[in-house]
Amino acid sequence: MKYDIILAGVGGQGILSIAFVLDNAALEEGLFFKQAEVHGMSQRGGAVQSHLRLSDKLIYSDLIPLGQAEMILSVEPLETLRYLEYLRPEGVIVSSSTPYTNIPDYPPLEEVCREIKKAPVHVLIESEKLAKEAGSAKAQNMVMLGAASIFLPLKEESLKKYIQILFERRGDQIIQTNLKALDLGRQAALASRRE
Amino acid sequence: MEKIVLLGDEAVALAAVQAGLSAAYSYPGTPASEIMEYLLRLSEGGKNYRAEWSVNEKVAYEEALGVSFAGKRAMVSFKHVGLNVAADPFINSAITGANGGLVVVVADDPGMHSSQNEQDSRYYADFARIICLEPTNHQEAYDMTREAFDLSERFGIPVMVRLVTRLAHSRSSVEPREPRPQNEGRPYGNAQDWTLLPANARRRFKVLLDHQNSLQEYSEETNYNQLVLSSKGKKFGVVVSGIAYNYFKEVSAYLPLEPSYLKVSTYPFPVKKLHQLLPMVDEILVIEEGYPFIERFIRGVSDISGKTIRGKLDGSLPPSGELTPDLVAKALGLPERVGLKVTDIKLANRPPQLCSGCPHIDTYKALNEALREFPRGNVFSDIGCYTLGALPPFQAIKTCVCMGASISMAKGGADAGIYPSVAVIGDSTFAHSGITPLLDAVYSNTNMTVIILDNGTVAMTGTQPSFGTGEPLDRLLIGLGIDKNHLKVIVPLPRNHQENVKIIKEELDYEGISVIIARRECIQSLGEKKRSPK
Numbered sequence: 072m073k074y075d076i077i078l079a080g081v082g083g084q085g086i087l088s089i090a091f092v093l094d095n096a097a098l099e100e101g102l103f104f105k106q107a108e109v110h111g112m113s114q115r116g117g118a119v120q121s122h123l124r125l126s127d128k129l130i131y132s133d134l135i136p137l138g139q140a141e142m143i144l145s146v147e148p149l150e151t152l153r154y155l156e157y158l159r160p161e162g163v164i165v166s167s168s169t170p171y172t173n174i175p176d177y178p179p180l181e182e183v184c185r186e187i188k189k190a191p192v193h194v195l196i197e198s199e200k201l202a203k204e205a206g207s208a209k210a211q212n213m214v215m216l217g218a219a220s221i222f223l224p225l226k227e228e229s230l231k232k233y234i235q236i237l238f239e240r241r242g243d244q245i246i247q248t249n250l251k252a253l254d255l256g257r258q259a260a261l262a263s264r265r266e
Numbered sequence: 267m268e269k270i271v272l273l274g275d276e277a278v279a280l281a282a283v284q285a286g287l288s289a290a291y292s293y294p295g296t297p298a299s300e301i302m303e304y305l306l307r308l309s310e311g312g313k314n315y316r317a318e319w320s321v322n323e324k325v326a327y328e329e330a331l332g333v334s335f336a337g338k339r340a341m342v343s344f345k346h347v348g349l350n351v352a353a354d355p356f357i358n359s360a361i362t363g364a365n366g367g368l369v370v371v372v373a374d375d376p377g378m379h380s381s382q383n384e385q386d387s388r389y390y391a392d393f394a395r396i397i398c399l400e401p402t403n404h405q406e407a408y409d410m411t412r413e414a415f416d417l418s419e420r421f422g423i424p425v426m427v428r429l430v431t432r433l434a435h436s437r438s439s440v441e442p443r444e445p446r447p448q449n450e451g452r453p454y455g456n457a458q459d460w461t462l463l464p465a466n467a468r469r470r471f472k473v474l475l476d477h478q479n480s481l482q483e484y485s486e487e488t489n490y491n492q493l494v495l496s497s498k499g500k501k502f503g504v505v506v507s508g509i510a511y512n513y514f515k516e517v518s519a520y521l522p523l524e525p526s527y528l529k530v531s532t533y534p535f536p537v538k539k540l541h542q543l544l545p546m547v548d549e550i551l552v553i554e555e556g557y558p559f560i561e562r563f564i565r566g567v568s569d570i571s572g573k574t575i576r577g578k579l580d581g582s583l584p585p586s587g588e589l590t591p592d593l594v595a596k597a598l599g600l601p602e603r604v605g606l607k608v609t610d611i612k613l614a615n616r617p618p619q620l621c622s623g624c625p626h627i628d629t630y631k632a633l634n635e636a637l638r639e640f641p642r643g644n645v646f647s648d649i650g651c652y653t654l655g656a657l658p659p660f661q662a663i664k665t666c667v668c669m670g671a672s673i674s675m676a677k678g679g680a681d682a683g684i685y686p687s688v689a690v691i692g693d694s695t696f697a698h699s700g701i702t703p704l705l706d707a708v709y710s711n712t713n714m715t716v717i718i719l720d721n722g723t724v725a726m727t728g729t730q731p732s733f734g735t736g737e738p739l740d741r742l743l744i745g746l747g748i749d750k751n752h753l754k755v756i757v758p759l760p761r762n763h764q765e766n767v768k769i770i771k772e773e774l775d776y777e778g779i780s781v782i783i784a785r786r787e788c789i790q791s792l793g794e795k796k797r798s799p800k
């Protein structure tokens with residue numbers, strides 16, 4: 072088994088928090104993993120991506136080769152499109168449909184979503200709406216992780232465990248909000264797959 | 267011991283602590299900052315070593331050297347260009363030698379993710395004639411850093427560990443080993459070795475040269491340099507180093523036959539191993555992250571007549587930028603693979619931007635307006651978040667070269683007749699390398715204006731503490747000889763815009779040196795303080 076994921080979003084959206092949960096869940100379940108991330112500029116608002124690889128065998132490359140990823144998991148729809156070349160033809164896109172429009176030339180949202188829908192397997196999630204429903208617009212990343220979880224080779228329990236550890240220091244309310252976000256994302260993805 | 271999830275940087279930090287580290291020093295810089303960040307986090311649990319940010323890399327290096335002199339184990343870490351700043355003590359410390367283990371961790375940034383060049387630190391190690399270790403993965407980063415301390419004490423030289431962005435900033439699991447205690451009771455360094463008067467230095471340099479054979483022997487014998495001969499895949503061989511090994515192994519599985527290969531993780535380059543490979547093959551592909559260091563070496567020192575050497579010099583691999591598994595696959599002759607493509611829309615870029623509410627925004631707006639009357643003026647800038655002032659909508663700055671260069675270049679510019687000649691520099695960059703050039707400008711009473719953007723932190727690399735901020739900065743400037751009447755403090759906020767423009771204009775008009783401090787805290791560091799009340 073191998074499962075390569077491109078994580079994408081905009082700086083400040085919590086991509087690396089998703090990575091934290093996945094890395095630790097993978098270790099917990101006895102899988103090999105590697106996760107390359109780009110960070111350094113602490114300014115917010117630039118494109119951010121991470122290559123996350125899971126496998127039951129030793130993984131060599133920290134980077135995913137083109138056309139090899141099983142999934143693009145993105146907290147922002149335009150960012151989803153930036154990494155299409157990494158996706159294998161039958162790969163899945165799990166993308167937010169909530170745009171982050173901090174640039175002047177952001178294309179019309181319908182066109183962006185139309186491009187995403189060209190992928191054979193795609194799940195578009197209204198992450199902002201669901202995150203607010205869970206209690207905080209900041210929890211969009213966990214909504215998206217929840218949506219992705221229906222495809223991932225990891226147990227929901229392990230994801231939950233590391234969400235709790237990730238937000239441990241921020242108090243119980245924030246933990247609950249994020250767990251709820253995970254669940255709402257998961258339900259939304261299941262519903263969209265049934266359609 | 268149990269496996270843990272670590273960044274490459276963190277694996278190095280943990281290894282140092284478990285190797286009996288007594289003190290570590292660093293200056294923030296991507297992709298090396300997380301080494302010190304992790305040392306600081308580990309020491310919160312009451313570990314008995316020192317871990318400190320230093321004012322710049324040269325100081326950090328010399329502090330570490332002092333620890334080594336005292337017989338204790340020391341580590342200094344920074345990004346590749348940080349080694350330029352520390353080059354003087356670095357090269358000379360190979361001559362003094364190390365007493366307590368001295369490990370220099372340098373994180374190169376091929377592809378320039380957040381740097382002004384992609385220089386390859388292996389050349390520096392070669393230049394200083396010391397050992398360089400180049401781990402390929404997280405476990406090696408841990409193991410090799412531990413070994414680096416032992417090697418440093420065994421050979422009495424500093425040892426370099428070279429990381430690249432993709433390892434420094436990649437996470438994986440690492441299995442640590444039993445910790446070793448710190449050095450106790452080792453005598454101080456020998457005065458004749460450490461006092462580099464010419465007579466001593468000549469003797470010490472000879473010692474270093476005499477050591478080269480033992481370094482070479484080590485490199486030939488270590489398991490980190492691995493020669494794997496394939497009985498089938500004759501004719502074609504690969505020499506591969508560091509992170510490039512991962513890309514090679516990732517894609518070589520798709521080759522009909524795995525070629526013979528030499529994996530290089532320690533330098534001096536293992537020449538004997540190369541000579542075992544050479545007779546087996548007609549063609550060698552050299553795959554390395556950074557400059558064609560090994561490739562040039564092979565072309566230069568070995569009898570390669572009749573053999574084809576491929577790599578970055580003949581265009582089999584790109585001469586600049588970062589390697590990827592796809593580039594390596596192509597160089598190995600494997601077919602290209604592609605994924606999906608965006609077909610109908612144009613993907614707008616999303617470059618990094620100043621955070622909304624950032625104090626630099628208000629400073630640049632005021633500066634741009636004040637300069638409107640001076641079309642022949644110029645703004646020299648420096649390294650930090652404020653370098654983004656080069657991009658629209660500000661386009662306020664015309665240079666960014668290296669730490670502190672804004673002030674020295676503004677002086678040079680003023681000497682050449684530029685008026686107004688303005689330097690824009692952050693508080694931490696000023697402490698790092700801005701003080702000495704300002705002293706120079708004061709001494710010449712240069713007609714220039716220095717704007718210090720005092721946001722109270724090293725913002726770009728993740729809000730580390732700054733050495734030259736607040737009231738102590740004001741006193742420092744007075745101490746340097748800045749006239750009190752031409753040392754102004756403004757608060758960059760939209761509501762102060764008109765007044766700030768007026769103050770900047772007055773100082774541009776003043777014939778002589780003036781300093782304006784634009785003081786308001788970085789909103790990211792402000793936010794962090796609010797989140798963790800300490």
Ligand code: SF4
Nearest residue numbers: 621624651725788789
């Ligand atoms: S991190 Fe701080 S200094 Fe940098 S852009 Fe953001 S607010 Fe400005």
